[in-house]
Amino acid sequence: MSRKFAAFIATGVALVVVAGALLVLALGHERQPQPAAATTQTSPPPPVNPPSNQPSGEPTETPGNNAPPSTPGKPADDPTANLVKGKNKKVIFFSFDDGPDPYWTPKILQVLANHGAHATFFELGTMQAAHPGLREQVLAAGNSIGSHSISHPQLTAISAAERHHQIFDGPRSTCFRPPYGASNPKVRADIKAAGMVQVLWDVDPRDWARPGVNAIVQNIMNNAHNHNIILMHDGGGDRAQTVAALDKVLPLLKAKGYSFPAMDCKQP
Numbered sequence: 001m002s003r004k005f006a007a008f009i010a011t012g013v014a015l016v017v018v019a020g021a022l023l024v025l026a027l028g029h030e031r032q033p034q035p036a037a038a039t040t041q042t043s044p045p046p047p048v049n050p051p052s053n054q055p056s057g058e059p060t061e062t063p064g065n066n067a068p069p070s071t072p073g074k075p076a077d078d079p080t081a082n083l084v085k086g087k088n089k090k091v092i093f094f095s096f097d098d099g100p101d102p103y104w105t106p107k108i109l110q111v112l113a114n115h116g117a118h119a120t121f122f123e124l125g126t127m128q129a130a131h132p133g134l135r136e137q138v139l140a141a142g143n144s145i146g147s148h149s150i151s152h153p154q155l156t157a158i159s160a161a162e163r164h165h166q167i168f169d170g171p172r173s174t175c176f177r178p179p180y181g182a183s184n185p186k187v188r189a190d191i192k193a194a195g196m197v198q199v200l201w202d203v204d205p206r207d208w209a210r211p212g213v214n215a216i217v218q219n220i221m222n223n224a225h226n227h228n229i230i231l232m233h234d235g236g237g238d239r240a241q242t243v244a245a246l247d248k249v250l251p252l253l254k255a256k257g258y259s260f261p262a263m264d265c266k267q268p
Helices: 003-030 104-114 125-130 134-140 160-168 185-193 213-223 240-255
Strands: 093-097 119-123 144-147 229-233
Touching: 093 104, 104 119, 104 134, 104 240, 119 125, 119 134, 134 144, 160 185, 213 240, 229 240
Parallel strands: 093 119, 093 229, 119 144
Antiparallel strands: none
């Protein structure tokens, strides 16, 4: 083989090798992954907190037929003022709710009379209507009568129209005791508009729960002070413990120098 021919062959082989390499590079470039198009990333919305079962802390008022509320304080303007104003004598005011009852009210009247005591009876309109004559019997014995509404609803939990009816159309008196002691500005405004004053109490011996005669007596003796109003009941159930406790506590308080006038609740 001549030198010229050999050089020609070598040059041809080199060209083939170079061309093959260039082809491989070109094909490899075509197979490279293309960059993805830019996308807008959005943050997920914040998680929604599940509703809490914890109480909000706001006071709520619900009717309760078995548990009267905690003992409220005596209002500043009450029908006891003229009976204690400028007087040093010791007085305690007994009051009885939920009557008049044809069985228990006469028994309480008898105990009061036996001890020279008087009281104020906060009566229901339905009970007055069902037992005519008892109202006059209470008044004839030197006691006074206040209104306790018509049918004993919780006045803070009924409609304005029904509240107005319960206050304005109940027993006639210048004194009004809201059932359960449940009151608010609207209740007090209706009471005032009806020409009455709200009367609550200072001591609740829980006779309504029938805790026992001695428990009722001790509650009164431990908590009652001069000019206090005592809450008791002559209606709403068996009041045998109330009658017996009243018979025991009156002489004990009398021995301490107390007297027991009726509150100044007029009958318009």
